[in-house]
Amino acid sequence: MRAVVFEQYQTFPSLTDVEKPTPGPGEVLLKVAGAGACHSDxxxxxxxxxxxxxxxxxxFVLGHENSGWVDSVGEGVTGFTxxxxxxxxxxxxxxxxRYCSKGQDTYCENAATNPYMGIGLGRDGGMAEYVTVPARNLVPLGDADPIAAAPLSDAALTPYHAIKNSLPNLAGGGKYALVVGLGGLGQIAVQILTALTGATVIATDMKEDAMARAAERGxxxxxxxxxxxxxxxEITGGTGVDAAFDFVGATPTVKLAQASMAVGGRFTVVGIAGGTTEWNFFSTPYESTITNTYWxxxxxxxxxxxxxRAGQIEPDIERFALAxxxxxxxKLEAGELSGRAVVVPTL
Structure with missing residues (x-):
């Protein structure tokens, strides 16, 4: 089968032929519907x-944002059609x-000795015609479009987790949320905040078209x-925002969100651009929090x-054939995409 393979450090991947995988015990073989191309790749x-x-x-094969149709199952797997x-x-x-037992594999206590981080991150991913997945790692889509859904496994899951942790800060009337960075994650964050809270959502980005899409979403x-x-x-009446989410994580964006916080606010750094900041008792709003989340x-x-499935979130995607x-x-590296690139092997 054809697959996009990461073959060597600091080297652009290749599109090459690899052996079609076979599901092992406890695994499911998916025929890939869509695989999102992410900056993490x-x-x-x-x-x-x-x-x-x-x-x-x-x-290994790249691709950690994946969806697909069940093709076959491995030993001991039941309940899949x-x-x-x-x-x-x-x-x-x-x-x-204890973290994996809660379904929070991202914070696995044995990460240092695990053979890989995840599907498409050390283990063969979905940027291919087929991919094997532990049965536990599959979430049913029902009759929803699996191709458009592919990026949700990161581009929606990551902001959802960050926002879910911040919901207490946004409960009640007159609350404000700030979204910094309006790429794939930021655009979905605006939709999640609108669906789950009554907060006024403020969004910022250097790209005018990205801000226009966010404005269309409220x-x-x-x-x-x-x-x-x-x-x-000024938008908040001078008090600052109750929750901020930085989907870039560079020093200027971290400092921007930090400067926008209200007393008791929560600021979550989601982007992994490696930015740093300084903390000072007298320049930081009282009881405000700076934290981070991963996936x-x-x-x-x-x-x-x-x-x-309820129509509350929908990623902006641009479809590409596997070829x-x-x-x-x-195009992802060059900043030429207007939505999330989704590779569709069936095109």
């Missing part, structure tokens, strides 16, 4: 070096520590510039699918 093949924390040893559509929960932990947008934080505070739980992904998958990654 770019970090895997472009930024990491051997031995660096988080680096995954090549070679050939042809049914599922969304894939990407993280794979040890399966028996957000108040603020363009870039030296007075960004002042303009955000989400499988329970969260069930919630995400429920929101998708054009490398072009999708090129």
């Amino acid at each position: 770019v970090a895997v093949y472009r930024e990491f070096q051997e031995g660096q924390p988080g680096a995954q040893r090549p070679a 050939v042809g049914d559509a599922y969304l894939v929960y990407g993280p794979v932990g040890c399966g028996h520590c 957000a108040i947008t603020v363009p870039g510039g030296p007075d960004q934080a002042d303009r955000i505070r 989400g739980t499988i329970e969260d992904l069930h919630d995400v699918v429920a929101m998708y 054009d998958a490398l072009e999708a990654y090129r």
